[in-house]
Amino acid sequence: MNAMTLIAKRIGIAMLTLLLVSIVVFSITALLPGDAAQAALGQSATPETIAALRAQLGLDQPAHLRYLHWLIGLLSGNPGQSLSNNVPVRELIALRLPKSLLLAGVAAAVSVPIALSIGILSAMYRDSRLDRALNLVTLSMVAVPEFLVATLAVLIFAVKLHWLSALSYAPDNPGMGQFLRAYAMPVMTLCFVIVAQMARMTRAAVIDQVSRSYVEMAILKGASPARIVLAHALPNAVGPIANAVALSLSYLLGGAIIVETIFNYPGIASLMVDAVTNRDMPLLQACAMIFCCAYLALVLLADVVAIASNPRLRSQ
Amino acid sequence: MTEKKSLPRRDVLRGLLAAGMLASAGAVRSAQGNIQGNTYSGAPKRGGRIRVASVSSSTADTLDPAKGALSTDYARLYMIYSGLTQFDSTLNAQPALAEEIHDTGRILWTFKLRKEVQFHDGKPLTPADVVYSLLRHKNPATASKVKTIAEQFQEVKASGPNEVQIRLTGPNADLPAILATSHFLIIQDGTTDLRTAVGTGPYRCKEFNPGVRTVGSRNTHFWKPDKPYLDEIELVGIADESSRVNALLSGDVQLINAVDPRSIRRVLASPDHAVQETKSGLYTDLIMRQNMSPTSHPDFVLAMKYLLDRELTRKALFRGYATLANDQPIHPGNRYYLADLPQRPYDPERAKFLLKRAGLIGERLVVYASPAAEGSVDMASLLQESAAGVGLNLAVNRVPADGYWSNHWMKHPLGFGNTNPRPTADLLFSTYFKSDAPWNEAAWKSEKFDQLLLEARGEADEVKRKQIYGDMQVLVHEQGGIGIPVFISLIDGYDKRLRGYGSIPIGGLMGYQFADSVWLDDAMTHAARIPAMRSLPA
Numbered sequence: 001m002n003a004m005t006l007i008a009k010r011i012g013i014a015m016l017t018l019l020l021v022s023i024v025v026f027s028i029t030a031l032l033p034g035d036a037a038q039a040a041l042g043q044s045a046t047p048e049t050i051a052a053l054r055a056q057l058g059l060d061q062p063a064h065l066r067y068l069h070w071l072i073g074l075l076s077g078n079p080g081q082s083l084s085n086n087v088p089v090r091e092l093i094a095l096r097l098p099k100s101l102l103l104a105g106v107a108a109a110v111s112v113p114i115a116l117s118i119g120i121l122s123a124m125y126r127d128s129r130l131d132r133a134l135n136l137v138t139l140s141m142v143a144v145p146e147f148l149v150a151t152l153a154v155l156i157f158a159v160k161l162h163w164l165s166a167l168s169y170a171p172d173n174p175g176m177g178q179f180l181r182a183y184a185m186p187v188m189t190l191c192f193v194i195v196a197q198m199a200r201m202t203r204a205a206v207i208d209q210v211s212r213s214y215v216e217m218a219i220l221k222g223a224s225p226a227r228i229v230l231a232h233a234l235p236n237a238v239g240p241i242a243n244a245v246a247l248s249l250s251y252l253l254g255g256a257i258i259v260e261t262i263f264n265y266p267g268i269a270s271l272m273v274d275a276v277t278n279r280d281m282p283l284l285q286a287c288a289m290i291f292c293c294a295y296l297a298l299v300l301l302a303d304v305v306a307i308a309s310n311p312r313l314r315s316q
Numbered sequence: 317m318t319e320k321k322s323l324p325r326r327d328v329l330r331g332l333l334a335a336g337m338l339a340s341a342g343a344v345r346s347a348q349g350n351i352q353g354n355t356y357s358g359a360p361k362r363g364g365r366i367r368v369a370s371v372s373s374s375t376a377d378t379l380d381p382a383k384g385a386l387s388t389d390y391a392r393l394y395m396i397y398s399g400l401t402q403f404d405s406t407l408n409a410q411p412a413l414a415e416e417i418h419d420t421g422r423i424l425w426t427f428k429l430r431k432e433v434q435f436h437d438g439k440p441l442t443p444a445d446v447v448y449s450l451l452r453h454k455n456p457a458t459a460s461k462v463k464t465i466a467e468q469f470q471e472v473k474a475s476g477p478n479e480v481q482i483r484l485t486g487p488n489a490d491l492p493a494i495l496a497t498s499h500f501l502i503i504q505d506g507t508t509d510l511r512t513a514v515g516t517g518p519y520r521c522k523e524f525n526p527g528v529r530t531v532g533s534r535n536t537h538f539w540k541p542d543k544p545y546l547d548e549i550e551l552v553g554i555a556d557e558s559s560r561v562n563a564l565l566s567g568d569v570q571l572i573n574a575v576d577p578r579s580i581r582r583v584l585a586s587p588d589h590a591v592q593e594t595k596s597g598l599y600t601d602l603i604m605r606q607n608m609s610p611t612s613h614p615d616f617v618l619a620m621k622y623l624l625d626r627e628l629t630r631k632a633l634f635r636g637y638a639t640l641a642n643d644q645p646i647h648p649g650n651r652y653y654l655a656d657l658p659q660r661p662y663d664p665e666r667a668k669f670l671l672k673r674a675g676l677i678g679e680r681l682v683v684y685a686s687p688a689a690e691g692s693v694d695m696a697s698l699l700q701e702s703a704a705g706v707g708l709n710l711a712v713n714r715v716p717a718d719g720y721w722s723n724h725w726m727k728h729p730l731g732f733g734n735t736n737p738r739p740t741a742d743l744l745f746s747t748y749f750k751s752d753a754p755w756n757e758a759a760w761k762s763e764k765f766d767q768l769l770l771e772a773r774g775e776a777d778e779v780k781r782k783q784i785y786g787d788m789q790v791l792v793h794e795q796g797g798i799g800i801p802v803f804i805s806l807i808d809g810y811d812k813r814l815r816g817y818g819s820i821p822i823g824g825l826m827g828y829q830f831a832d833s834v835w836l837d838d839a840m841t842h843a844a845r846i847p848a849m850r851s852l853p854a
Binding site for chain 2: 046052053095159162169264271274275277
């Protein structure tokens with residue numbers, strides 16, 4: 001089996017997974033107690049107003065019909081109308097998704113190089129003082145809950161020092177200064193969460209390679225430690241590292257909810273939380289699908305990188 | 317009704333009570349001192365922009381007055397629209413878009429509209445706009461929050477080029493106050509798409525992004541001369557309380573509502589910020605369903621009322637930012653408040669006696685509480701302690717806020733509810749206590765009460781009306797199925813450069829109506845130190 005068929009097969013499986021996920025998402029959201037009509041009217045619901053609103057929102061149709069409509073809509077790029085304010089779901093997502101992607105992108109751009117450097121350095125100087133110090137730092141970073149990091153950062157940098165903004169609102173075309181002020185704390189908080197995991201996995205993957213016999217051969221040939229790790233071990237460790245990075249990054253979209261809440265960042269995770277509280281099923285389902293897509297895409301990408309970086313598969 | 321002569325005495329008593337409250341409140345309210353100074357210093361200035369953070373904002377945010385559900389919605393709606401009437405600081409309805417109001421027998425009301433009022437798109441305000449705005453609440457398809465209130469509009473019609481007539485199904489002296497609430501704000505005739513808003517209010521809707529922000533820009537043709545003062549107001553929601561306070565203290569926002577009493581010290585520690593306490597009619601109440609056992613037993617009801625430790629609730633739960641309540645819903649700031657109704661004390665002995673008489677000692681009961689009803693979880697724990705002391709075994713079932721109103725509220729024998737301030741005694745009583753009201757929380761039925769309610773609506777004589785409402789308070793206090801420990805104060809935090817800020821006891825953020833009153837005084841000494849307004853997009 002060559003690399004191309006392998007990749008095609010992976011994509012096929014991803015598609016099938018998405019279809020199954022759509023069924024699961026649709027049926028699970030139907031299990032939530034109450035519906036959009038009840039949530040919208042809240043304390044002021046009377047049977048009459050609820051019935052009127054349900055009919056208006058199309059909630060009186062049977063579930064399988066609603067699923068089919070929704071799936072067809074989804075495939076044609078129209079995930080329906082938001083029930084809570086009658087705006088197309090696409091519009092709501094179009095406002096939030098770019099913001100989430102931007103935050104995730106910046107966080108990834110900062111955290112991946114840091115994590116890889118930490119991991120590779122630790123592996124190169126395994127069991128040295130540097131290795132132990134880096135271990136200690138990364139482990140304590142991942143052990144501190146992110147709401148604590150974020151809140152402390154706000155108290156120090158925004159409330160006390162007035163250096164940064166407590167809310168993360170960047171204007172549409174921010175200057176460099178504005179951008180830094182708005183994004184510094186959220187990005188830092190997210191990095192706290194994901195750097196450690198990636199660094200640890202990178203270290204493990206590189207060390208795994210370093211203990212192989214071909215590395216021993218390189219050492220016997222007199223290669224320097226840096227050359228051994230960077231030129232010999234690392235290319236073979238790309239597969240597992242890519243997987244670790246993909247898993248960590250998939251957290252940046254949906255997992256950013258705490259950061260979005262504390263900094264009032266208008267991202268897609270808080271959109272999904274809104275959707276749950278308002279029982280806004282089309283929006284909730286669309287968000288869930290986006291998260292699943294992003295996750296699958298990242299994992300797929302990691303697979304492709306792993307396959308492409310594997311000479312045994314590449315050459316066949 | 318023999319109390320007519322005692323009225324002056326009652327007023328004196330109330331005056332004394334109010335004075336006493338002020339005296340005891342001295343420490344807090346150095347903050348209030350600031351406000352007085354704040355409100356009356358210097359002439360209003362034009363210009364500047366502020367950012368305001370309210371408690372919540374989600375994709376359910378709305379520009380439709382009929383659908384407004386939360387403080388952020390109300391603030392947004394009052395920013396963009398005006399009503400026929402508006403509240404003053406004592407919740408009396410004053411003329412707004414209506415210049416003159418006449419009534420015949422409190423059934424037929426005539427509103428003469430102010431001339432030369434313009435909508436934001438330049439169209440003049442006409443009677444057709446008013447008729448449309450009021451009648452749409454009766455249409456089930458509007459799914460209006462105030463449909464039940466609007467049912468009493470038998471007919472709304474234009475009765476002249478600048479005049480609207482409302483005929484009610486029965487007399488109601490409170491119509492002007494009802495029309496001042498945000499749900500009855502005036503929109504343009506025929507409006508169905510409310511994704512953007514055209515109103516007659518102080519700010520035009522420049523940007524509306526549900527769950528993110530609303531930006532209003534100064535309406536240069538506003539019908540109140542010289543107002544509003546600010547160029548722009550940005551309204552956002554910050555759900556997390558500590559984030560909201562942090563945003564205020566860091567200068568990212570200039571005004572916030574719903575400050576937790578525990579955070580007040582932090583706000584006051586800042587030289588540039590102050591808090592505003594609004595003593596309101598907001599309450600969280602213990603509900604004892606009268607159609608379920610054993611909560612329907614009169615001795616049980618009374619025993620539970622004696623078990624509410626009101627003073628401790630006020631001090632410990634709300635750090636003093638609350639007013640003692642007396643198991644009836646009219647708060648001391650209301651002009652119909654019955655001041656000489658004796659305060660029910662915390663009396664476990666009495667409660668024990670009553671429970672024994674009802675044969676309920678040793679009984680196990682579940683009480684439902686939720687963060688959805690402010691403070692109810694802590695109140696339930698206090699009650700559990702007091703009850704344990706007299707041999708009643710209460711189990712507190714804490715349920716999530718999500719879905720509380722549809723799944724738990726009024727569904728269990730013993731639970732908690734929460735009622736926002738209402739503009740009139742009639743609205744409160746008809747919504748929560750009338751025998752056939754859908755939200756008669758305790759399923760309490762009293763023919764006498766219903767009769768008095770209707771009588772008060774049509775009563776033209778204020779003195780008699782006050783007496784009737786007094787009798788109704790006594791009825792609820794003595795027989796009603798709810799216990800109200802305290803009225804909870806609303807607390808806002810603001811940047812001291814914000815001037816003209818005050819309180820209207822219908823809600824925080826100056827009764828949600830701060831938009832047309834506030835201005836910015838940038839000349840203050842601290843100004844240079846707080847880097848406010850900085851990251852606002854131009």
